[in-house]
Amino acid sequence: MADTLHLSADPVDLTAALVDVPSVSGDEADLADLVERSLREQAPHLEVVRSGNAVLARTTLGRERRVVLAGHLDTVPINDNMPSRREGDVLHGCGTVDMKGGDAVMLNLAATAVDPRYDLTFVFYDCEEVEATRNGLGRVERELAEWLAGDLAIVCEPSNASIEAGCQGTMRVEVRTTGVRAHTARGWMGVNAIHAVGEALRRLESYEARVVEIDGCTYREGLQAVKIAGGVAGNVVPDACVLTVNHRFAPDRSPADAEAHLREVFDGFDVVVTDVAAGALPGLSSPVARELVAATGGKPPVGKLGWTDVARFAALGMPAVNFGPGDPTLAHTQQENVPVGQITTCLEVLRRFLT
Structure with a gap:
């Protein structure tokens, strides 16, 4: 050196x-x-x-x-x-x-x-x-x-x-679902938490992200599923599932605004913020x-x-x-x-x- x-x-x-x-x-x-x-x-x-x-x-x-x-x-x-x-x-x-x-x-x-x-x-x-x-x-x-x-x-x-x-802000949330375990041979006796997250995925699929212009600069927001975790065993109806979602938000939103928006998008689900940084x-x-x-x-x-x-x-x-x-x-x-x-x-x- x-x-x-x-x-x-x-x-x-x-x-x-x-x-x-x-x-x-x-x-x-x-x-x-x-x-x-x-x-x-x-x-x-x-x-x-x-x-x-x-x-x-x-x-x-x-x-x-x-x-x-x-x-x-x-x-x-x-x-x-x-x-x-x-x-x-x-x-x-x-x-x-x-x-x-x-x-x-x-x-x-x-x-x-x-x-x-x-x-x-x-x-x-x-x-x-x-x-x-x-x-x-x-x-x-x-x-x-x-x-x-x-x-x-x-x-x-x-x-x-x-x-x-x-710069954009960033937020990660976990969308959590719960169910009831059961043997897959008697699946009707349980509630499948992985199936329950399907509605959240459908909302993401149809989501239309904002495009915002500030001081002549364009910011394109985004909302993406980045991870899904659930399951107990190959013959058990799962009683828990966690969908991790990343939101990139324009700097005209505060972290509180971004959180309120995600809770609106996933209304009816248990939503937990795990990481956030303001834009x-x-x-x-x-x-x-x-x-x-x-x-x-x-x-x-x-x-x-x-x-x-x-x-x-x-x-x-x-x-x-x-x-x-x-x-x-x-x-x-x-x-x-x-x-x-x-x-x-x-x-x-x-x-x-x-x-």
């Missing part, structure tokens, strides 16, 4: 250097050490702090507004896709898309944007790819909350170098967000069809967008790769916006 990263170098080379340092969730220490050391050595204009395996850096120039840029350092487990390799205009390797290309853009800006028109905060955090309770942003919010404050947050997750504004409104009407859109050359933003950490920033009361290189559909795949032009485009847009 290199002793330092060349932060002001070609961001494509910097991406490759980051990819070549393994940082599977929970094992980010080596990369966090490298990022921290490089920032302290090459960006003396920044205040740098460490929180676990998260590294934070910021300017204190007294600007009227502050922009927060965030990116996670961890990746999913390596799948025979390291070290990085470049084939023409495409860089391959674990993390090229999710999201070391975005981290490279942030690191280059941290080192070279020495006189920005906004104060800047850079957050490189750990454990994004695992359960939410381990997400480094949560720890930073608890321990260093003031470091996450700003007028706009840009999460450099892969977005094909387009602005993806806000994030796009916030594109804020002055700083409008300036970011202008820096892209007016390329229309799109709604984020999924949940990302922009929701954490939105919960802190600030508009937040996703903007980073790479096709998100390639994230977590063995074929993960990023067009190098998207890395340079993201850097150019953000530099134009910030400086």
Whole structure:
């Protein structure tokens, strides 16, 4: 492993250097050490702090507004896709898309944007790819909350170098049915809980999801059965069945609204919420967000069809967008790769916006 990263170098080379340092969730220490050391050595204009395996850096120039840029350092487990390799205009390797290309853009800006028109905060955090309770942003919010404050947050997750504004919320519920056990030879003496869930499945089959437009961005809701569990033995009428349903809801719904909607859809069934995360409104009407859109050359933003950490920033009361290189559909795949032009485009847009 290199002793330092060349932060002001070609961001494509910097991406490759980051990819070549393994940082599977929970094992980010080596990369966090490298990022921290490089920032302290090459960006003396920044205040740098460490929180676990998260590294934070910021300017204190007294600007009227502050922009927060965030990116996670961890990746999913390596799948025979390291070290990085470049084939023409495409860089391959674990993390090229999710999201070391975005981290490279942030690191280059941290080192070279020495006189920005906004104060800047850079957050490189750990454990994004695992359960939410381990997400480094949560720890930073608890321990260093003031470091996450700003007028706009840009999460450099892969977005094909387009602005993806806000994000959908997500909720999982269990639709539970009960019955009475009996021997299948005398099935009329029992009540089949698996059969009872059929009505819930029919409602899902006929469900028409909303399509919502907010700030010019389209959000498509969804309601899908993702798991069904039930049964006792091959000769027993089952007395319990659980249907797990995932709801992706537009950010104009609160979690309470989403729950009320699902209870209406499954009226008459026992419904238990097992997981929920609020969405994030796009916030594109804020002055700083409008300036970011202008820096892209007016390329229309799109709604984020999924949940990302922009929701954490939105919960802190600030508009937040996703903007980073790479096709998100390639994230977590063995074929993960990023067009190098998207890395340079993201850097150019953000530099134009910030400086």
